[in-house]
Amino acid sequence: MTAISPRRPADAPRQLSAPQTSLYANLEVSANRHPEKAAILYYGSTVSYRQLRSEVDALAGFLQQHCGVARGDRVVLYMQNSPQFVIAFYAILRADAVVVPVNPMNRAAELQHILEDSGASVAFVGEELMAHIRSLPGGRVNHVISARYADYLRDQTDLPLPEVLTSSAGPWPHAESVDGHTALIAWKDTLLSACVPRGHEAKPEDLAVIPYTSGTTGRPKGCIHTHWSVMHSTVACARWPNLANESVMLCSVPLFHVTGMQNCMNMPIFIGATMAIMTRWDATCAAYLIERHRVSTWVTVPTMLIDLLNLADVDQFDLSSITYLSGGGAAMPQAVAQQIQARWGVPYVEGYGLTETMAATHINPPKQSKQQCMGVPIFNTSSLVVDPETLAPLGEGETGEILVSGPQVFDGYWKSPEATRDAFVVIDGKRYLRTGDLGYVDRDGYFFVVDRLKRMINASGYKVWPAEVEAMLFEHPAVQEACVIATQDARRGESVKAVIVLRNGEHATEEDIVSWARERMASYKVPRVIQFADSLPRTASGKIQWRLLQEEETQSRNAQSERRRLD
Structure with missing residues (x-):
């Protein structure tokens, strides 16, 4: 049966041409254009684009020369939001290796599975998470680089800080071994080594990131993303709302997750914007950051906005700088969306995406948003609604499984060929990802999620x-x-x-x-x-x-x- 192509709002752009380079090239370009500009604002302290690139390059050199990281090797990134997360992410890419981001809420058993499945021999670990690394059987990794987030609090601040930044920590050990086999290296020592990396070789088709799914239908599976798939999503996040490099973005959602990774890190670095990073969510601190840094862009989840709106003194803060508010992951309650519109005069622009699609496949047009709606397919992306059993395309208003096809769709699951085969279907000669979400498309071409296929x-x-x-x-x-x-x-x-x-x-x-x-x-x-x-x-x-x-x-x-x- 021939697929039905839904109509599309007139002002929704259709095509996008993304750079044919590695993700690291985005940092290189922004650092050359805006060397003294603040790349990261961290509870009152600043990291410039010049410093960011310098530390990324030094760390990449250390990975290559001291940890033996080679092109295509996987490196685990097990940290909370912090300057070190951003630096480590881009250092891994600069070393031509592959980032394996790990949820900092994961504990030893979950971490062990990802380490073994990905084959990573090097890991970046937040100091507060080291206990979970230490509890693993010996020999799982060869090198652990441990980071203390508070090291980047270089200026005094009166902002409310999360406990992980204020708890006392002892002096750094030197030349320590985690388990008699794994070398533990302090973050600052990697930078003091001042290593120079080899020439950057990664190409668009090379692997860049392997984020793991939540494991709700079995053990977590790694999603294979290339520089090309991540780049397309990165550029789309910026181009869809036409964000300027003067933007200041509040980074409150986790960077290990594709929503935060793309909208709060890779996208601002691509356009040379400024990231105001929060290690832990705190509604009061977020209000201060928006007011003090004149935050203009906030990609977040409904729960954080609900927390902010429920602050007893929320009206005491000047939050008028926000011009673009967006998010996904869960539907924004209509009553809350209306409250946001009434208070700040901006719509909450909802979008939709998966770990398998490196964030967005659908976003609402900023000037024609519909509430509780996943939006329309973004640049170069096709989407259908089909009968979950027969895979026959359905018509306007009919509920079925949502399928997507586009450059941001992953190549498959890491070392899981059977799961990869089950994830895709070919209709009219085009390969579509089965999202597992039920929904429908309306007469205007907007898609709506009804629920998960298995949640009915x-x-x-x-x-x-x-x-x-x-x-x-x-x-x-x-x-x-x-x-x-x-x-x-x-x-x-x-x-x-x-x-x-x-x-x-x-x-x-x-x-x-x-x-x-x-x-x-x-x-x-x-x-x-x-x-x-x-x-x-x-x-x-x-x-x-x-x-x-x-x-x-x-x-x-x-x-x-x-x-x-x-x-």
Whole structure:
């Protein structure tokens, strides 16, 4: 069956020509153009583009000459947001090697899997994460370069600092071994070596980054991205809203994740903008940074904006410098989007992407945004909605699986040929990635996510998409956040359960929520069970871990059934 090409807003650009170079070349160009400009603002201290490039080159030389890193080698980057993360990322690329970013929330077992799977023999590790490296079996890596983030706090500041920057640390050991095999090297010693790297050889088709998926359907899998796929996404992030190099960007989302990596690091370096980096999220600190540095661009997740808006003294801060506000990962509640528009006069521009696509495949046109919408396909990108079982393309308004094809799509999963084959499908001669997300396209060519393919709740044969119920629950005046999961039901098979966080100072009972919901949604969608919580579990990138809540619910129900059986 022939694919249906959805229409597109008139002002949505279609084509993009990205540089045919390595990512490191972006830093080289910006450092040559703006050597004294602030590349990084870090809690009141500054790193210029000249210093950034100088330290990147010295570190790349150290990797090559002291750690034996060669072209194509994988190097693990296991740190929180910091100047060192940016420097290490580009040093790995400058050494013609491949960055393997690791979630700093990962612990020893998860870290061990990624080290073994990627084959990395060198790792950059934040000082506070060293305990997890030390607990690994011996011989996993040959060299560990450990960084103390506070070393880049070179000026006094009155900003609220995260504990990792204020906790006391002992003097750096020298020539230490982690396990009798792995050499531990202090960050500052790598720079003092003043090594000169070999000529840069990486080409657009060479591997650049292997980010790992969250592992929700098994062990995490590495996504193979070349300099070309990352470059296309990097340039698109800048060109879609036409950001200028005078932009100051608040970097509050994790840099290990593709959203932060692309929008808060690679993109600003490409255009020569300034990054205001936060190691840990703190709404009050974010408000100070926006006001003091006249932050103009903030790519973030809805939860951070909700935190900021809920500050008791938010109106005491001048946040008027923000001209572009964007994000993805979770739908922005309509009520919050309207509040943002009313307060700051700017829309929250939603987008959509995956680790497999190195961030965005769809973004809303800045001047024609639709709320709770993933937007339209970006430059050089095609997208279809198909029947998940037959793969037949569907028409306007019909819900099916979203497929994407474009330069930013990964080459496949690292050392997983079977998973790679399952991830793609060919329609009309074009190779598409199966996203696993359900959605539809409207008459204007805008795409909307309904839910994850595997998250559907089946209540007496009626299909319930949790994201839809969550969006409606957000409209309740007492609800700050909600996560909808399935709960077992003897009669219906499954019923809807909502885990709810109430706003500060608000009160509501289970009966209040259910009664309110009955007036606003179909009966089969109404939550039959309400659980109140102080907070919802999240990933480091800010996404609610609905699978964790679902697993806890399933285990609890199974335990109850077993007790009834024994009684």
